[in-house]
Amino acid sequence: MLRESYLYYSFKRDIGVQLCLLIFALMVLAALIAPWIAPSDPYDLTQIDIMSSELPPFWVDGSDPRFPLGTDAQGRDMLSTILYGARVSLIIGFGAVALQALIGVVFGLLAGYLGGRVDALLMRLADVQLSFSTLMVAIIVGAIVQASFGRATYSSYAVALLVVIIGLAEWPQYARTVRATVLAEKGKEYVDAARVIGLPSRRIMFRHILPNAMSPIFVISTVQIANAIISEAALSFLGLGMPETQPSLGSLIRSGFDYIQSGSWWITLLPGAVLVVLVLVINLLGDWLRDVMNPRLYKN
Template structure:
């Protein structure tokens, strides 16, 4: 009696675990289940992002619709203060807009600017970091000196120059129409050196390893070695930086809007909402500034907490779970 070696070898070969099984058994999920702060931060972040995405359906009114704005209902207090209107849960701002609606729409604008700016930062910084670390020589020196020059200019200075040039060329009305995308461009161009320096350091460590030498011996092109082999091994610090940079970009947008260099008051963002109510603090209408400010603090806080947890997990020497 003969036994087929092919069929027996197939039966004996172990089944490869699926992606879900690998994720379920991963150290990332294990550490997340043991960290209550990370769990609460992720839940709050998902709720805030979901509320921002669903703002057209969740918001009682549309702050962009002039027909829904009632100047006679301006500066109404929140529901827990005497004199409140039950139609306005969190009160109204100085323009008579429902504050809850403007916060939901404004949070969406702030998140779009934060994630859009970080995407631009990461694209520029990762490409420059890969080129500088892998190619070295004059290209490395040129790109790193370019990063040094960029770091000498603050985000505020870049915003002043770009905003002034855009307004002088296209006019203030056009600037208001494209303010959100200009902020994405300004913050993205101002902060890319953070990614470039980190990726360059990781590439310098990775290109000296044996798998890179093996790829060179096989005759693979530089571009494939950089993007298909080296880049996946540098993603851990990129993820950590991205969480911090999203929070920084949202804060930068709020600061620029507060200084009058960001979103106009007619297009609500968390920064422009804080600015719009700042002049009414002494008159007693503190909620116009305080409530959007608290939302901004909570949003930035949960992003930073998630970033700290991710940094500790991806660096086992820092993990204390």
């Protein structure tokens, strides 16, 4: 209760964090209900008029009232594509972090609790994984999948594949953190008592030790969501992420990049601004959560 009350107390006193949480909640809500609030469906080809392509937003001369944020090079409404694109980016971000946490927590528990050869094997595997950048791993795996199954197959399962690719690239962050927590906890009295009464190792790890590692897991997850969204945007910009027919924030930025010189700056700038704001508020929330959940705050 002390940690929960301090968390709430800190939240009430920090206007900036409240504003960040409000912006993030509104962006998530808008993305979730995109099919109901978007002016048009960017996936429906019958609603796209190529004659309405590259129309500017409402504050620029030559705009069309039907498209408040203008249109892209294909004639799609920018507001609709941004709403749907944010939805895809958030799905990939949350899905990839869930996969990272699942793999990392299990490996971290096993490495810290069992020790010995299991610890050495899993941590060396994590070290190898960390020696490569996330983007490099994602590019290699994405290129192999496209070469093996074709671009059409990749496009059909792009969301699921990106979740797996980004998730597999970042699990060591969780594994190393959970392992450190397990090493600090497994020698305490409550763990010894659980062993004495004959509880199986699986129950001790997941029911007794894991709850004490939840605070750093929550902090890491907040930051990793932002990292996963950025990774998706980078892969889409490089042509290894979401296709243009299935807009994400990254693919929207990529689709408009070639039209900046022709004056259609909004095709790239608007989804880029949404991406920057989304990542910024998530990182600010993660920084605040890290400071509040710092164990040193509870020594007294």
